[in-house]
Amino acid sequence: MWTRNGSSKQIAKDRLRNVLVHDRADTSPEFMSHLRDDLMRVVSEYLEVGQNGVDMKLQSLDDHVALVASIPVKQLKRARQRSGNN
Amino acid sequence: MGEVIVITSGKGGVGKTTTTANLGTALAQSGSRVCLVDADIGLRNLDVVLGLENRIVYDLVDVVDGFCRLRQALIRDKRIDTLSLLPAAQTKDKTAVTPEQMKALTDELRQEFDYIVIDSPAGIEQGFKNAIAGADRALIVATPEVASVRDADRIIGLLEAAEIPPARLIVNRLRPQMVRRGDMMSVDDIVDILAIDLIGVVPEDEQIVVTTNRGEPAALIQGSRAGEAYRSIARRLKGEDVPFMDLEETSGFLDRLRRIFGQA
Numbered sequence: 001m002w003t004r005n006g007s008s009k010q011i012a013k014d015r016l017r018n019v020l021v022h023d024r025a026d027t028s029p030e031f032m033s034h035l036r037d038d039l040m041r042v043v044s045e046y047l048e049v050g051q052n053g054v055d056m057k058l059q060s061l062d063d064h065v066a067l068v069a070s071i072p073v074k075q076l077k078r079a080r081q082r083s084g085n086n
Numbered sequence: 087m088g089e090v091i092v093i094t095s096g097k098g099g100v101g102k103t104t105t106t107a108n109l110g111t112a113l114a115q116s117g118s119r120v121c122l123v124d125a126d127i128g129l130r131n132l133d134v135v136l137g138l139e140n141r142i143v144y145d146l147v148d149v150v151d152g153f154c155r156l157r158q159a160l161i162r163d164k165r166i167d168t169l170s171l172l173p174a175a176q177t178k179d180k181t182a183v184t185p186e187q188m189k190a191l192t193d194e195l196r197q198e199f200d201y202i203v204i205d206s207p208a209g210i211e212q213g214f215k216n217a218i219a220g221a222d223r224a225l226i227v228a229t230p231e232v233a234s235v236r237d238a239d240r241i242i243g244l245l246e247a248a249e250i251p252p253a254r255l256i257v258n259r260l261r262p263q264m265v266r267r268g269d270m271m272s273v274d275d276i277v278d279i280l281a282i283d284l285i286g287v288v289p290e291d292e293q294i295v296v297t298t299n300r301g302e303p304a305a306l307i308q309g310s311r312a313g314e315a316y317r318s319i320a321r322r323l324k325g326e327d328v329p330f331m332d333l334e335e336t337s338g339f340l341d342r343l344r345r346i347f348g349q350a
Contacts, residue, residue, distance in 0.1 A: 007267075007268030007269060008268070008269045008270075009265070009268045009269055009270055009271050009272070009275070010268070012231070012232050012270075012271050013271060013275055013279070015232055016232045016235055016236060016271075016279060017279065019232070019236055020236065020239055020279065023236065023239060023240060024239070024243070027240065027243055028243070
């Protein structure tokens with residue numbers, strides 16, 4: 001009773017948060033495509049990436065949800081090539 | 087012009103009908119003209135919670151189909167003469183009414199009443215769509231359970247998509263002792279997860295069972311904790327600033343100790 005981590009309330013909150021990550025992503029069709037577009041734009045500033053073979057999804061692990069992205073990298077950009085990074 | 091408020095939840099059995107009956111009663115008690123609408127076509131319940139089941143002649147579907155005039159279907163509560171009920175049909179199903187018809191109906195009711203409170207059926211199908219069709223705002227009822235909060239989240243998304251202004255939350259059946267010992271989500275936990283404004287907290291109260299047995303809303307009874315909570319919600323709906331009851335007061339030594347160590 002001294003530690004709150006094992007309390008059933010905490011378990012309920014954690015389960016709820018995880019399930020809502022999926023629910024909210026699933027019920028908003030644009031969500032994943034917007035996230036993907038924005039993420040690719042940022043990553044492209046640092047890496048030359050291939051647009052084909054990009055895989056991005058929310059995955060349930062034991063006690064949390066992870067955003068798992070697989071993005072083919074062709075080349076790492078040199079510092080002077082990076083835009084917006086003076 | 088009256089205001090249309092829909093009481094909804096997604097999940098069944100969390101207290102929508104009890105909430106509708108008690109909020110309507112509390113609003114009417116304070117002098118507003120209130121019409122309660124049972125939008126749960128086929129599963130009529132609001133009439134029995136209010137104790138008006140023996141007075142039904144016509145119902146919502148009769149009005150929509152033109153079998154009777156709206157006024158003929160309304161049942162006036164003899165205990166509070168500013169409270170009326172438009173009962174649901176028991177023999178039809180939810181497809182007997184369309185959202186357009188519901189909107190027209192609520193617009194007609196606005197002429198006569200200050201508040202039109204709609205009891206939504208569970209689910210997100212046509213019955214729900216009918217219930218929200220004419221609504222100006224929504225109140226979401228959730229109990230402190232994973233399934234209920236999850237469904238509430240879904241409903242919040244659907245209300246947003248329907249462009250109904252941000253819903254407000256009623257946390258129902260809270261058991262403060264269980265919250266204190268860490269076995270029930272607190273109001274703050276739920277508000278934090280759903281990210282909507284709270285309008286009221288109704289504690290678990292055995293008196294609700296007793297008053298529902300009798301067909302007398304708890305809001306009529308002084309001394310009922312739940313009734314008091316509903317009266318507070320009604321006042322907040324009218325724009326009054328009513329402080330929240332301190333249901334989670336931490337009086338125990340352990341709780342204070344936890345607070346000191348920042349664990350609470």
